[in-house]
Amino acid sequence: xxxxxxxxxxxxxxxxxxxxxxxxxxxxxxxxxxxxxxxxxxxxxxxxxxxxxxxxxxxxxxxxxxxxxxxxxxxxxxxxxxxxxxxxxxxxxxxxxxxxxxxxxxxxxxxxxxxxxxxxxxxxxxxxxxxxxxxxxxxxxxxxxxxxxxxxxxxxxxxxxxxxxxxxxxxxxxxxxxxxxxxxxxxxxxxxxxxxxxxxxxxxxxxxxxxxxxxxxxxxxxxxxxxxxxxxxxxxxxxxxxxxxxxxxxxxxxxxxxxxxxxxxxxxxxxxxxxxxxxxxxxxxxxxxxxxxxxxxxxxxx
Amino acid sequence: xxxxxxxxxxxxxxxxxxxxxxxxxxxxxxxxxxxxxxxxxxxxxxxxxxxxxxxxxxxxxxxxxxxxxxxxxxxxxxxxxxxxxxxxxxxxxxxxxxxxxxxxxxxxxxxxxxxxxxxxxxxxxxxxxxxxxxxxxxxxxxxxxxxxxxxxxxxxxxxxxxxxxxxxxxxxxxxxxxxxxxxxxxxxxxxxxxxxxxxxxxxxxxxxxxxxxxxxxxxxxxxxxxxxxxxxxxxxxxxxxxxxxxxxxxxxxxxxxxxxxxxxxxxxxxxxxxxxxxxxxxxxxxxxxxxxxxxxxxxxxxxxxxxxxxxxxxxxxxxxxxxxxxxxxxxxxxxxxxxxxxxxxxxxxxxxxxxxxxxxxxxxxxxxxxxxxxxxxxxxxxxxxxxxxxxxxxxxxxxxxxxxxxxxxxxxxxxxxxxxxxxxxxxxxxxxxxxxxxxxxxxxxxxxxxxxxxxxxxxxxxxxxxxxxxxxxxxxxxxxxxxxxxxxxxxxxxxxxxxxxxxxxxxxxxxxxxxxxxxxxxxxxxxxxxxxxxxxxxxxxxxxxxxxxxxxxxxxxxxxxxxxxxxxxxxxxxxxxxxxxxxxxxxxxxxxxxxxxxxxxxxxxxxxxxxxxxxxxxxxxxxxxxxxxxxxxxxxxxx
Numbered sequence: 032x033x034x035x036x037x038x039x040x041x042x043x044x045x046x047x048x049x050x051x052x053x054x055x056x057x058x059x060x061x062x063x064x065x066x067x068x069x070x071x072x073x074x075x076x077x078x079x080x081x082x083x084x085x086x087x088x089x090x091x092x093x094x095x096x097x098x099x100x101x102x103x104x105x106x107x108x109x110x111x112x113x114x115x116x117x118x119x120x121x122x123x124x125x126x127x128x129x130x131x132x133x134x135x136x137x138x139x140x141x142x143x144x145x146x147x148x149x150x151x152x153x154x155x156x157x158x159x160x161x162x163x164x165x166x167x168x169x170x171x172x173x174x175x176x177x178x179x180x181x182x183x184x185x186x187x188x189x190x191x192x193x194x195x196x197x198x199x200x201x202x203x204x205x206x207x208x209x210x211x212x213x214x215x216x217x218x219x220x221x222x223x224x225x226x227x228x229x230x231x232x233x234x235x236x237x238x239x240x241x242x243x244x245x246x247x248x249x250x251x252x253x254x255x256x257x258x259x260x261x262x263x264x265x266x267x268x269x270x271x272x273x274x275x276x277x278x279x280x281x282x283x284x285x286x287x288x289x290x291x292x293x294x295x296x297x298x299x300x301x302x303x304x305x306x307x308x309x310x311x312x313x314x315x316x317x318x319x320x321x322x323x324x325x326x327x328x329x330x331x332x333x
Numbered sequence: 334x335x336x337x338x339x340x341x342x343x344x345x346x347x348x349x350x351x352x353x354x355x356x357x358x359x360x361x362x363x364x365x366x367x368x369x370x371x372x373x374x375x376x377x378x379x380x381x382x383x384x385x386x387x388x389x390x391x392x393x394x395x396x397x398x399x400x401x402x403x404x405x406x407x408x409x410x411x412x413x414x415x416x417x418x419x420x421x422x423x424x425x426x427x428x429x430x431x432x433x434x435x436x437x438x439x440x441x442x443x444x445x446x447x448x449x450x451x452x453x454x455x456x457x458x459x460x461x462x463x464x465x466x467x468x469x470x471x472x473x474x475x476x477x478x479x480x481x482x483x484x485x486x487x488x489x490x491x492x493x494x495x496x497x498x499x500x501x502x503x504x505x506x507x508x509x510x511x512x513x514x515x516x517x518x519x520x521x522x523x524x525x526x527x528x529x530x531x532x533x534x535x536x537x538x539x540x541x542x543x544x545x546x547x548x549x550x551x552x553x554x555x556x557x558x559x560x561x562x563x564x565x566x567x568x569x570x571x572x573x574x575x576x577x578x579x580x581x582x583x584x585x586x587x588x589x590x591x592x593x594x595x596x597x598x599x600x601x602x603x604x605x606x607x608x609x610x611x612x613x614x615x616x617x618x619x620x621x622x623x624x625x626x627x628x629x630x631x632x633x634x635x636x637x638x639x640x641x642x643x644x645x646x647x648x649x650x651x652x653x654x655x656x657x658x659x660x661x662x663x664x665x666x667x668x669x670x671x672x673x674x675x676x677x678x679x680x681x682x683x684x685x686x687x688x689x690x691x692x693x694x695x696x697x698x699x700x701x702x703x704x705x706x707x708x709x710x711x712x713x714x715x716x717x718x719x720x721x722x723x724x725x726x727x728x729x730x731x732x733x734x735x736x737x738x739x740x741x742x743x744x745x746x747x748x749x750x751x752x753x754x755x756x757x758x759x760x761x762x763x764x765x766x767x768x769x770x771x772x773x774x775x776x777x778x779x780x781x782x783x784x785x786x787x788x789x790x791x792x793x794x795x796x797x798x799x800x801x802x803x804x805x806x807x808x809x810x811x812x813x814x815x816x817x818x819x820x821x822x823x824x825x826x827x828x829x830x831x832x833x834x835x836x837x838x839x840x841x842x843x844x845x846x847x848x849x850x851x852x853x854x855x856x857x858x859x860x861x862x863x864x865x866x867x868x869x870x871x872x873x874x875x876x877x878x879x880x881x882x883x884x885x886x887x888x889x890x891x892x893x894x895x896x897x898x899x900x901x902x903x904x905x906x907x908x909x910x911x912x913x914x915x916x917x918x919x920x921x922x923x924x925x926x927x928x929x930x931x932x933x934x935x936x937x938x939x940x941x942x943x944x945x946x947x948x949x950x951x952x953x954x955x956x957x958x959x960x961x962x963x964x965x966x967x968x969x970x971x972x
Contacts, residue, residue, distance in 0.1 A: 241950040284925070286941075288948045292923035329920040332902055332947070 044074060044197070049283060050190050050300050051078050051166070055227060056234045056279040059189025059272065060145050060165040062130075062304065067170060069194040072126060075166040076215050079124040082227060083220030084162065087122030089141075091133035093176065097140035101150045102157075115152065120144055123160050123224065127167040131177040141165075142184050162227050182263075182307055189272050190297070191304035230282070238278040239288040243331035247291050248273055251298065254324050255306060260315065263307040273301045291330040298325055338480055338487045341494070343380050343432065345474045346440045347373065350428055352467040353444025356451035356460060357417065365421035372425030385431035392426045417450045434482050441471050458835035465505075473501030543578050543586035543760055543785055545727050545741040554780040558764065559610035559619055560833050562775040566604070568766060570658050572622035572786065572798065573778060575615070575763035577637040581677045581752075584725060586745055586760050593669035595636045597662050597795075599625040603655040607775075609836060612649050616641045619763060619778075620654035622798065623662050627654045637759070638662055638796075649836065662788070663795035673757030673790060680749070681729040688753025698756045698791050702799065705750055709804040712736065714743070716805035740802040744785040747801035757790035761798070773830030897953055901943065904965050909936065912969040935969045 047063065051074060054061040063071045072088075079086035089100050102118030119125065120141070127133075127141060144150050145165050149158045167188070170177065185191070197205065248270055256264030265273075273294060280293040303318040354369055361369075379385050399422050403415035424443040427436055448463055476497055480487055489497070561573075578586035604621060618627055618640040627634075629652040631643035642650075691708070695701030715737040722730035722738060728749065731742045744760050751758035765784035767776030788796040802808065895903070906917050913931040922930075924944050928937040942961060946953045953961065 239949050241948045243950070244948060288945065290923060290925055290944050290948050292925045295923060295926075326921055330923050332920070332924065 044070060044194065047074055047192060047194055048078070049280075050192050050297070051075075052283060053276050053279040053297060054189050055082070055162065055164055056231055056282060057189060057272075057275040058162065058164070058231060059275070060167065060187065062167045062169060062185070062188040062191040063194060064169045064171060064191060064304075065194040067129075069196065071168040071194055072128060073215065074194070075124060075126040075168075077218065078166070080215055080218035081220060082124075082222045082224075084123035084224055084227070085160070086124050086126070087119035088126045088128065089119050090128045091130050091137070093132060093134055093178075095133050095137050097137050098152070100137065100141055101144065101152055104153055113153075115155065115157065117157065118150075120150060121157070121159060123162055123164065125163075125165050127165055129170055130167040131169045131179055133178065135178050135181075138178065138180060138184065142187050146187055162224060162231070182305070185304045186266065186268065188304065189276060190300040192300045234279050234282045235275075237287055238281050240274060240278060241288065244277070244289050244291055244294060245274070247328065247331050248277070248294055250328050251294070251302075251325065254328060255302070255321070258320075258324060260309055260312040260320060261306055262309045265302055265305055269302055269305050273298060276301050291332075295325055295330075338477060338489055339485060341489070342437060342474060342477050342481055345470055345477065346432070346437050347377065347428070349441055349444045349467060349470045349474060350424060352463050352470065353447035354421065354424065356455070356463050357421065357447045360417065360451065360454040361421055362414065362418060365418040365425070368422050368425040369428075372427075372429035375429040379429075379431070387429055387431075389430040389436075392430045396423060396426055413450075413453050417447075417453070420446050420450060434478055434485075437474065437478055437481075441474060445471070458832055458839075461835070461839075468505045469502060472504045473498055476501040476504075542588075543741050543745055543762065544584055545721075545731070545738065545745055556780045557611050557829070558613070558778050558780055558782075559608055560770075560773075560775045560777055561621075561767065562607040562609075562773070563604065563621075564774075565769055566621075566658075570621075571765060571767050571776070572658075572660075572761075572784075572800075573619045573764040573767075574622040574624060574639060574761055575617040575619045576639050576761070577635070577788075578760040578762060578785075579637065579673065580675065581749070583677060583679070584727070586748075590635075592635070592637055593672050595668050596665040597623075597636075597638055598665050599623070599657045600663065601657045601659050603657055606654050606656065607651060608654055609649075609651045609833065616643075617762075618642055618652065618654075621656035621658050622660070622761070622763065623658075624654045624656045627652055651837065660798040661795050664790075667792065668757065668790060670757050670790075673759055674752050674755065676749070676752055680753070681726060683729060683733060684746075684749065685753060687732070688750045691750065692754040695754065698789070701754045701756050702751065702789055702791065702797075705747065705754065706799070706804060709743070709747065709801055714738075714805050715807050716740075716743070716802055740785045743801035743805065744787050747799065748787045748789075751787065751789055759788050759796075761786050761788055765800075768826070770826045770830050770833075772827055773833050775830075775833065777826070777829060897958060898943075898947060901953065901958070901961055901965070905939065905943070905961075908965050908968060931969070933969050935964060935967075939964050939969075 051061055053059075055078070063074070065071060076086065089095070098118070100118050100120050102116050102121065104113040104115050106112070107114045130138065130141070133141070144159065148161075148163055149156050151157075169180070196202065251273075252265045252270045255261055258264065274289075276297040277289045277293040280297050281287075281289045284293070299318050299321050303321050306317040306321065308315060308317060308320070350373065358366060358369070375387060379387065400419055403419045407415045420443060424440065424447060427440045427443060430436065432440070444467065448460070448467055451463075452460055480489075480497070576588060578588050579592055580587055580589040603625060606621060608618075608620060610619065618624075618629070618632065620627060620640070623638045624640060627640045629642065629650070632652075633641045633643050635641070687708075691701050691704050695704050713736055714731075716739065717737045718739055720735070720737065721727075721742070722735045724730075728742065728746050731738045732746055748758040748760050762783075762785050764778045764782040765786075766782050767778045769776055784800075784802070786798060786800040786802070789799055791797050906919060909915060909927060909931065910917055913933055913936065915927070915930055917927065924940040928940040931937075939961060942957055943953070946957060
């Protein structure tokens, strides 16, 4: 499925696709952070298309209200009572485009829905569909008119990654061929919601996480907690998410056990956005810092 | 797992308090005992609940009247008990109340005082055990308390705790050399300062008179009398001579110090014993029958071959004795027969008749002695401690009717008859037998081994030892072969040898003797042949080297003996660098990364098998091991 996507539609986006699949397989949410126009939305659309899952999109603006996402009750004149009109969040894959443009009130409503996987509107609780995955995009926050997500909200995202520019050859090809938005509509699904749920179960139950790898994860988390340039290290939730993501990565590699490389491969995406650096080192990039930390921890090899 | 520091300190302080109070406990009166028990229980109970309903200021206020009460009791005649009681009550109060760092320190100090106070009453080797334990615990507690002072809610991970414990244990160990330095220098006491005499026993044992017929039954006491360091001897030769009774007054045999002078000519090989009596009331110095010399500064020798200690009795001491164990004391000139033939008035006629008959039938002293022995041997006399004849006519009853009694009956009846028959005779009091302690190389003599036998004077030979008790019909059963020792007995003997060496080396420590021993050892060392020593010590040295080598191996097993997986990994790295030309950063590159980097199918196959085992938390199976080894042998060149 991933191969099909990256070969036919999304050239040069293997890493982002892999991470999105990991998020899908662990039931987590992904935050994509990059400047506009690099294909963030396209990736989300393509993922929804190839899995045959329903897709909803919310374009965030500063006047977006929570009910614009969750839906609202309308008075139906024919039936003589209020009926609930579900909002765009009632889809398997929800793209929250430019989430940092929304007001904090709306942001927190969305993030609550992400965490609880249900929405309460006017006293009635409506469960969200399963699988449910939020695909949030964010422009780097130094642009004007944005409300950056607070750290506690960032912690709710399993993964956070950039997209990056495609390699030179590919980009030239894209320039000449034009965008692929139109072709994405014609993707034939290769998986169903049931397949995704089964794969999720397999990731959680059938992939073995050895004590050695658990020790490695712990060493990594402990190293961030004791690092001189980091104010707040990784939480236990971060460690749990790291293990989950590593399981999914191993599953994608076709293995039924987790190798330390799986942890290494997802560590930056899972952890970097959760680190809070000391004020005097704020200019440093957390991803780089994390890579340096990872390089110092010996892998369990025997 | 993390442990709360305050919990550890609390547990430690209860242990410290126990170490301090247990040795003192037997010497406390009931009230402080109850207070201590209550304080301990209250403290532990509140600790478990985590709430402290007992307020410290109540407790502190409660101590004041207690202190006043004991202060009123303090007097010159009774200085120790009130002080000790106040100490115990204060410790109880500290244990029962809520504790801050200061209170913990007070508990440590009070416990040390309590232990020190216990040495006023008793100087047992258990003190050393308690002291060592207390010092170790106090050192660890002090280290932990410094942490506690920084942050009272601190928790410690196990490895950290281990480090702290090691530091705490090292401190007392580091002070051991100082102990060796101070031991010979500091003054010491040979007696507990306060409790001077051990409780007196009312049971069998050595006494200063022989009076058969006092009681119907006699209980046996296992109190230790003395220990004698010496080589092993046959059990029948172990007659320990203490004193001689030479005069009969009514029913009693007593010792008349105004005895006629004699000169004993000791001949024969001498056996040297080092004897360590337990402090007691008796002044008699015991040694194997018959001691020729006893080395002690103040000793009085009597003409009848006994020794007495001069000066203060009840001191713990040790002396060397030389004995000739022939059983005969040759005398240079015949003793004054009349002194050893004196009989009191009022001897029952039946006894006199029997004595007269023996005198008539025997033609000499030797003959008469033999006749009497035959009379006892054929008289069906039984040796027993129960159902003894009592009263004024006890001896007569023993001889003619009951015919059972213990050594006092046998010996005094025998000596009486001898004197009646005209043979000079006297009683010798002491001990018979002894329990040999192989570990310490000494005989342990207890009160139940007290014994009395007879010495008869035979012209030309001297004083001949006769043990009438051995003529009893059941003598074989009573004095028979060595008793089987149970596990408990062995344990008791081991403990006793520890006790003995404590008394020898610490309580009755004698600097001069120690120096002498060191000099003797030095002299012997000079006389040694180096080659012989080398030969003798070779097995020991080899064994030591072997053991330390094994320990070293066991400790460094990880680096010296890598596991199968580590060996595989090393040769995998070597193969990879040689065959695929990639530099491997060991420890920082994952196996799958390497496989991808090499782009080699065989490397990937190897990695999958290997990682499949390692990251599933299992060892590489022998089958897999063979396969991996084969792949490494074949190399990755054509993969």
